[in-house]
Amino acid sequence: MAIKPYHHPAAGWGALKYVAINLLKERVSGVNYKSLFAQNQPDGFDCPGCAWPDREHASTFEFCENGVKAVAAESTSKRVTPAFFAAHTVAQLLEQSDYELEQHGRLTHPMVYDAATDKYQPIAWHDAFQCIADELNVLDDPDQAAFYTSGRASNEAAFLYQLFVRAYGTNNFPDCSNMCHEATSRGLPGTVGIGKGTVTLDDFEHADTLLIFGQNPATNHPRMLGELRECARRGATIVSINPLRERGLERFTSPQHPLEMLTMSSTPISSMFVQPRLGGDFALIKAIAKRLLELDDQAVLIGAPRLLDLDFITAHTSGFQAFARDLRAERWPLLLEEAGVPRAQIEQLTDIYIRGERVIATWGMGLTQHKHSVPTVQMLSNLMMMRGQIGKRGAGLCPVRGHSNVQGDRTMGIEEQPTAAFLDRMEQVFGFAQPRHHGHDVVATIAAMMEGKVKVFIGLGGNFAMATPDTPLTFKALQSCELTVHIATKLNRSHLIHGRKALILPTLGRTEIDVQNGVPQGVTVEDSMSMVHISYGLNKPASPELLSEIAIVSHMAEATLGTRHKLAWKAYRDDYACIRDDIEKVFDDFYDYNARVAKPGGFHLKVASREREWMTSSGKAQFVPHQIDLDTPIRRARARHGERLLVMMTTRSHDQYNTTIYALDDRYRGVFGMRRVIFIHQQDIDMLGMKAGDWVDVQSVWEDGVERRANGFMLVAYDIPRGCIGAYYPETNPLVPLASVADGAGTPTSKSIPVLLMPAVPS
Ligand SMILES: Nc1nc2c(c(=O)[nH]1)N[C@H]1C(S)=C(S)[C@@H](COP(=O)(O)OP(=O)(O)OC[C@H]3O[C@@H](n4cnc5c(=O)[nH]c(N)nc54)[C@H](O)[C@@H]3O)O[C@H]1N2
Ligand SMILES: Nc1nc2c(c(=O)[nH]1)N[C@H]1C(S)=C(S)[C@@H](COP(=O)(O)OP(=O)(O)OC[C@H]3O[C@@H](n4cnc5c(=O)[nH]c(N)nc54)[C@H](O)[C@@H]3O)O[C@H]1N2
Ligand SMILES: [Mo]
Numbered sequence: 001m002a003i004k005p006y007h008h009p010a011a012g013w014g015a016l017k018y019v020a021i022n023l024l025k026e027r028v029s030g031v032n033y034k035s036l037f038a039q040n041q042p043d044g045f046d047c048p049g050c051a052w053p054d055r056e057h058a059s060t061f062e063f064c065e066n067g068v069k070a071v072a073a074e075s076t077s078k079r080v081t082p083a084f085f086a087a088h089t090v091a092q093l094l095e096q097s098d099y100e101l102e103q104h105g106r107l108t109h110p111m112v113y114d115a116a117t118d119k120y121q122p123i124a125w126h127d128a129f130q131c132i133a134d135e136l137n138v139l140d141d142p143d144q145a146a147f148y149t150s151g152r153a154s155n156e157a158a159f160l161y162q163l164f165v166r167a168y169g170t171n172n173f174p175d176c177s178n179m180c181h182e183a184t185s186r187g188l189p190g191t192v193g194i195g196k197g198t199v200t201l202d203d204f205e206h207a208d209t210l211l212i213f214g215q216n217p218a219t220n221h222p223r224m225l226g227e228l229r230e231c232a233r234r235g236a237t238i239v240s241i242n243p244l245r246e247r248g249l250e251r252f253t254s255p256q257h258p259l260e261m262l263t264m265s266s267t268p269i270s271s272m273f274v275q276p277r278l279g280g281d282f283a284l285i286k287a288i289a290k291r292l293l294e295l296d297d298q299a300v301l302i303g304a305p306r307l308l309d310l311d312f313i314t315a316h317t318s319g320f321q322a323f324a325r326d327l328r329a330e331r332w333p334l335l336l337e338e339a340g341v342p343r344a345q346i347e348q349l350t351d352i353y354i355r356g357e358r359v360i361a362t363w364g365m366g367l368t369q370h371k372h373s374v375p376t377v378q379m380l381s382n383l384m385m386m387r388g389q390i391g392k393r394g395a396g397l398c399p400v401r402g403h404s405n406v407q408g409d410r411t412m413g414i415e416e417q418p419t420a421a422f423l424d425r426m427e428q429v430f431g432f433a434q435p436r437h438h439g440h441d442v443v444a445t446i447a448a449m450m451e452g453k454v455k456v457f458i459g460l461g462g463n464f465a466m467a468t469p470d471t472p473l474t475f476k477a478l479q480s481c482e483l484t485v486h487i488a489t490k491l492n493r494s495h496l497i498h499g500r501k502a503l504i505l506p507t508l509g510r511t512e513i514d515v516q517n518g519v520p521q522g523v524t525v526e527d528s529m530s531m532v533h534i535s536y537g538l539n540k541p542a543s544p545e546l547l548s549e550i551a552i553v554s555h556m557a558e559a560t561l562g563t564r565h566k567l568a569w570k571a572y573r574d575d576y577a578c579i580r581d582d583i584e585k586v587f588d589d590f591y592d593y594n595a596r597v598a599k600p601g602g603f604h605l606k607v608a609s610r611e612r613e614w615m616t617s618s619g620k621a622q623f624v625p626h627q628i629d630l631d632t633p634i635r636r637a638r639a640r641h642g643e644r645l646l647v648m649m650t651t652r653s654h655d656q657y658n659t660t661i662y663a664l665d666d667r668y669r670g671v672f673g674m675r676r677v678i679f680i681h682q683q684d685i686d687m688l689g690m691k692a693g694d695w696v697d698v699q700s701v702w703e704d705g706v707e708r709r710a711n712g713f714m715l716v717a718y719d720i721p722r723g724c725i726g727a728y729y730p731e732t733n734p735l736v737p738l739a740s741v742a743d744g745a746g747t748p749t750s751k752s753i754p755v756l757l758m759p760a761v762p763s
Contacts, residue, residue: 001673003693003716009266010218010225012253014667015065046535048074048152048510049657051401051528052221053201064222069655069662073490074509075539078105080491085111085120094496098466098730099661101491107506108543113498120495120504125547125555128503133559135456135483135501142169142435146445146454149175149414150462151403152510154523154535156579157549158405159586160572161460162413164557166423167432167565171439172454173416176462177406178442180365182745183373184399185410190374191381191622193615196407196607198396199360200529204231206394209356210238212270213281213380214366214751218248218668219654221400224362225252229267237352240270242366243278243649244679244726245719247668274349277340278647278724279752281367282376283628284339284346289383290327291350307354312388316612316621323382323623330627338628340721358394359384365402365651369751371633374744375626382623390621391612401528402658404510408526411605412583416441422586429585432565441746442468443738449477457499458485458556460549461507463659465494469736469748470708487552489542492659508548512537516548521576523550524597526605532590533602550576633740637701637754643687643723645701646680649751650729650736659730666728671716678757679718679726688757692717695760698727700735700753710734712760725755 008014049070084104090113093101110128111120123131136145147165149158165173177185185195192198204210204227217224229252232238240249251266260266276284296307313320336343353359361384367376381390381397389395401407413422416439423434440448446468448454457464457478468474478484481499488495489509495502508514514521514537522534547555554569561567571578580593589605596603608614614621638645652658653666653675665672669679678696685692694715700708710732720726729750740749 003670004672005670006247006668009251009253010248010668011065011222011255012261012264012266015222015255044535045510045537046404046525046533047071048404050221051151051404051406052223053527053529053531054223055201066220066222070657071511073102073657073660073662074106074511076105078103079542080104080107082109082111082122089118090120090496090498091118094493097661098493098659099664101493102660102662104491106490106542107488107504109506109545111504113502123503128505129555129559131501131503132458132483132485132556136168136560139455143172143439144454145170145456145458146172146174146440146448148442148445148457148459148462148464149173149409150460151176151180151401151406151409153409153460153549154405154510154525155408155412155532155583156523156576157460157553158409158412158414159579159583160550160553160557163430163567164553164561166426166434167430167557167561167567169435171416171418171435171437172445173414173439174442174445175409175414176403176467177410178746179467179748179750180402180406181368181399182441182747183368183377183742184363186745187374187377188381188397188609190616190624191378191385192390192397192609193613193621194607194609196530197398197528198390198607198610199398200531200604201227203360203394203396207231207358207360208236208394209352209359210236211241211353211359211361212238212249213241213361213363215242215362215364215400216246216248216652217400218246218252220364220402220652224400225269226254226256228252228269229254232267232269237272237356238270239272239274239349239352241274241276241281241284243275243721243724245273245275272349272352274341274345275719275721277338277721278649279370279372280339280341282338282372282379282626283335284341285376285379285383286327286330286626287332287335287339287341287346288350288353289379289386290330290332290335291346292354292383292386293324293327295350295354308386309388312385316614317385317623318618318620319623323625326625326627334628353383354387356389358392359387359389360394360396360398362398362400364400366751369742369747369749371740371742371749371752372629373742373747378624379626385621385623391610396610399528404527405525407528407530408524408532411526411587425586429582430565430567443741443746443748446470446474446477446738449480452480455482457481457483458487459494460487460553463492463494465497466492466659466730466733469733469740469750470738471730471734473738487549490660505552506543506546507552508537508541508546510535510537511539512541512546513539514548516551516576517574519575521548523576524580524602530605530607531602532597532605534597548573550579633703634752634754636703641701641756644756646684646723646725646755646757648698648732648735648753648755649724649726650732650753651726651751653728656728669718674714675728675731676713677716677727678713679716679720681720681722681724682717684722684725685715685717690715690759696757697760698732698735698755698757700737700755702737702740702754704737704739706737708735708737
């Protein structure tokens, strides 16, 4: 265990060394090395690492540490076999850490829980499907079941899953997106009409200014750094807006550029770092908008060129007057206090924004996991609309998604609030009535389980128990279910926190060859920039028993629905092209689907806002004013506890993929061999009367009388604003109250939890 500040550029030799030492030699002796080079190639597989797109002409291997880790984790030679389960009770497995559970390797056989022995035992696939069907068919109401999706599921699997679930009769589709970019998906339709980003990679080649909000790309989207490198070398201005000064956004050595590697040189990435308080982005963005309006007023007075893009505002938007009125009325002191950024820096940032002819704003979890995330995303679109920075080359909105197909899953109908138009179309194509009332998202699903209203949980991938908030409560919720089912590649804690009956159904990963009827099948995904492409696995499946997600979903559907609906489940699983044929019938934008994905690079799905078509009720892009919320749980908690009240963000370390812990280091933040740390300002450590290296317990401050604690974290002095602290997820999820969600999106507020720190009680 050590804390050693990192002074090198991101990526470079550090990344190569990690891969060489930790992965290739020791952990994944069985990996098909070829597969590491086939990621994101026209004839290879889509990297399961993240949703950052690839250059269409990707023909050379792009080295990405994240991608290598994801592929290696899936290609491990270790196996979780029936013998493994026979040797461990569930109670014994629960003693192991998430890191240890991950290390056991790939699941090989369908397993069913046996309460008498507290062990999982093998079950025949047919019996597993029958068990699911029996449980689903005895429920009083289809709404008593919930169907979770994690964002690795392919378009085809997701489409079949929603078809099955809607035929069964519910819209209960909690998905990982509910915890991720939901604020983007709910916020953007109100301003620009569609909940997706407006840029493609081509725009990165033309942008002169990039604003990076709340993202840590060196860890989470390393290939994005390659794009930022090119932008920086062209002279574009890159501003990093993040309470943490992320080392990975300072300098970057590109593994793609041998000279840079050999000379150990690097490219500076961000030219300016702005460090708002946690959740301060809303006020910061609004402050920039206000400053811009003030400068435009001055320009009018002196007869200088206008700073607002009046042509755009007039031709394309509605609501500007009301928005401007609200900006003028907003108080500077409140904006400054809330943003936590000095006025001089806000002015500097406004100047940078105004100088930009072509500006891209990107954002990640730093914007989307707060109470006011929907207003924040909308304020950012307002700001971009003021200067017409949407729907032109080199400019636009760029939410950077996480899971490699999380955007595609939503496109395919994994949506607890489906539109009437979509359901009408489903009804037309498939000829049966669709459930019309909205279903449960993640948080509502947990609440419904607690109330006994959801009794069956089926998870298509993911790790529901660990990814969700309020861990002890979520555990109880899952344990109160009649049946829990997990379709998974690797063992995780969700499989151990089970209902009265429980199944683990092992499936093929994206890197594996999926042969149906003697023909290798491809599946398609949509990346963060709406490019749809096909992916073919290359590795031998981890076990001959594995079924593809598509096969599992179609068998569950057949067993459950019987002859109730005439759906072509067998044809779908025999030839995935048949699924795409039906997807095309439901979504016009997928015309000629099979032909178009067969082309290298695939195709771009139309995003109306990118073309300045506004799918809002007014038919125009909409300015939406928002005020600072003065009555929040955090403000109330601060009123009670004063400066001892700290706001905590939960984030990812370098060596984890969401709930999967690959290793215990966070290289760029200088943390080695440990995860239970708290990043905190030195003056806050002093304020607490403690020292860096001291151990603390954390307690959240919420208003329901429930004690939420996470114990045993070491204080690490860090460059983070006062009053704000950071720690890793999922260890800190017990601190996130289930009811603490983003207004209008339901996303757990994982980046702003009011907490108190106290000296650790030795256990
Ligand atoms: N290696 C790896 N890759 C991944 C993942 C992984 O776990 N590991 N996860 C995938 C998934 S599902 C996702 S969604 C993405 C997540 O990728 P990111 O969006 O980068 O998510 P986080 O690591 O949670 O970090 C968010 C960043 O936001 C900053 N931040 C926190 N609060 C605030 C705030 O209030 N304002 C601002 N401006 N910044 C803030 C943090 O300091 C941190 O730098 O990555 C994907 N890729
Ligand atoms: N406190 C806090 N909580 C958070 C976040 C945060 O920043 N802070 N981030 C949130 C975000 S952005 C997200 S996206 C969620 C992530 O939530 P999830 O998507 O539910 O979690 P993952 O850890 O990505 O899921 C990993 C598991 O998926 C399974 N798996 C992997 N590949 C495949 C596959 O190809 N098929 C199938 N069927 N299974 C597979 C493996 O069994 C693995 O153990 O967590 C959220 N939770
Ligand atoms: Mo995510």
